[in-house]
Amino acid sequence: MGDEDGDDALVRTDTLPALRSARVRVKLAVLSGPDAGRVYPLTPGRYRVGSEPSADIVLPDRAVSRQHLLLEVRDNLVRATDPGSRNGSFCEGMRFSELEVRPGATLTLGTTELRLVAEGEKSKAPPLSTRTSFGGLVGSSRRMREVFTLLERMTQQGESDVLIQGETGTGKELCAEAIHTHGSRGKGPFVIADLAGIPPQLLESELFGHVKGAFTGAQGERAGAFERAHGGTLFLDEVGELPLEVQPRLLRVLERRQVKRVGANDYRTFDVRVVAATHQDLEGAVKQGRFRGDLFHRLAVLRVVLPPLRERPEDIPLLIDTVLSRLGKPPSALSEVTRALLTQYPWPGNVRELRNVVDRVVSMGEEALPEMPDLPEAPPRARSSQDEEDDESTLSLALDLPFKEAKERLIEGFERDYLRNLVERCEGNVSRAAREAGIDRVYLRKLLRKHGLDSGGP
Numbered sequence: 001m002g003d004e005d006g007d008d009a010l011v012r013t014d015t016l017p018a019l020r021s022a023r024v025r026v027k028l029a030v031l032s033g034p035d036a037g038r039v040y041p042l043t044p045g046r047y048r049v050g051s052e053p054s055a056d057i058v059l060p061d062r063a064v065s066r067q068h069l070l071l072e073v074r075d076n077l078v079r080a081t082d083p084g085s086r087n088g089s090f091c092e093g094m095r096f097s098e099l100e101v102r103p104g105a106t107l108t109l110g111t112t113e114l115r116l117v118a119e120g121e122k123s124k125a126p127p128l129s130t131r132t133s134f135g136g137l138v139g140s141s142r143r144m145r146e147v148f149t150l151l152e153r154m155t156q157q158g159e160s161d162v163l164i165q166g167e168t169g170t171g172k173e174l175c176a177e178a179i180h181t182h183g184s185r186g187k188g189p190f191v192i193a194d195l196a197g198i199p200p201q202l203l204e205s206e207l208f209g210h211v212k213g214a215f216t217g218a219q220g221e222r223a224g225a226f227e228r229a230h231g232g233t234l235f236l237d238e239v240g241e242l243p244l245e246v247q248p249r250l251l252r253v254l255e256r257r258q259v260k261r262v263g264a265n266d267y268r269t270f271d272v273r274v275v276a277a278t279h280q281d282l283e284g285a286v287k288q289g290r291f292r293g294d295l296f297h298r299l300a301v302l303r304v305v306l307p308p309l310r311e312r313p314e315d316i317p318l319l320i321d322t323v324l325s326r327l328g329k330p331p332s333a334l335s336e337v338t339r340a341l342l343t344q345y346p347w348p349g350n351v352r353e354l355r356n357v358v359d360r361v362v363s364m365g366e367e368a369l370p371e372m373p374d375l376p377e378a379p380p381r382a383r384s385s386q387d388e389e390d391d392e393s394t395l396s397l398a399l400d401l402p403f404k405e406a407k408e409r410l411i412e413g414f415e416r417d418y419l420r421n422l423v424e425r426c427e428g429n430v431s432r433a434a435r436e437a438g439i440d441r442v443y444l445r446k447l448l449r450k451h452g453l454d455s456g457g458p
């Protein structure tokens, strides 16, 4: 829900005059954002936080919704509720819709960081994790270190269920494994249920189990994924694919922490941490009625959002080295030129795609790199000021390299830009393009193939 259409979602609640005069126990300190440095004393009552001028705590931050958060203060305990802000609310990097916040916690709304400070305590930002890996996840960017800070907390404190969101190939499964192995259940089972891969008619029996004869083909009794994960973690992958009709049953199971096998009458208790993942916009699915809101909130008690690789290109060198070492190759297996090229792609398939490309370059040799058929190429487009910035970065990158590599790099870049423009101008007609460029058609085809621009046209 955006703030434009969510005006009714947050109703102003009158403050409680008797309690307002109570002794101040907590303060809300603005750590970063346009209003950094401000401190709000919080006496018991309810506070509307947002960018609209009539909010109780006004945050003049363009990324903050007009009615972004509701804080309900009782002594030094604060309940924070996000009524559906556009950009979401985060606590220690974890997205939440409702949360009990204790002094010391940091909330992030848009670009503003707020810290709940107990009386007498000085406000300071929590330290960002210094790790460059967590379980199998690797990354040194600020975004990934925020994820690691969050995972450290999730695995050291509490056992709440977790929802992991992120595009395909961003490491959701690795993240679920890391939550399992680093938490107190690490010695228990880690069971994966890929909800997209189970035929709909078998979903309930896969998840909840069945008794003998429950349906045709049920020749024996079988425990479902929840029971098999007892004492450990159940990873519900692609939870957004769960059919609507099965969703109420999953919700009941999650709330009761008990499961009834298909065809059985008795309930079995299980002790499982549920970690669900999806690449879908589940909030959007809830709005469209494809996913139940109550189930979404139940799954998303804690939330991790894995950033796509294009938003953290500084992680690419470390990821390349990680992939190389997993392949048993030294960092020198890829030249600086190849690395420079790899950091410039947008990686729609994220780390999985990067892994596949590095794997292919290692086995086929670097000469093969530009000819890789599925290297992501930006579609031809009009030149913009961004292109000029890109040119500048290409140049400064090339100037740092040894002469031969720098020359090779610049020629590659020139060829790619020239060919993209040519193909666009000639609407993909290779004969015409060869004429216009004044080069041989066979040679042009070879060049187009080399840059992945060959569409197989005339």
Ligand SMILES: Nc1ncnc2c1ncn2[C@@H]1O[C@H](COP(=O)(O)OP(=O)(O)OP(=O)(O)O)[C@@H](O)[C@H]1O
Residues within 6 Å of the ligand: 136, 137, 138, 139, 166, 167, 168, 169, 170, 171, 172, 173, 174, 175, 279, 319, 322, 351, 352, 355
């Ligand atoms: N941060 C990372 N560090 C190291 N390897 C990673 C990272 N993220 C992903 N990978 C690697 O990328 C591949 C895909 O990761 P994973 O299967 O966990 O992604 P996913 O988000 O679950 O993908 P999908 O949504 O398509 O199932 C794996 O080989 C994994 O090891």
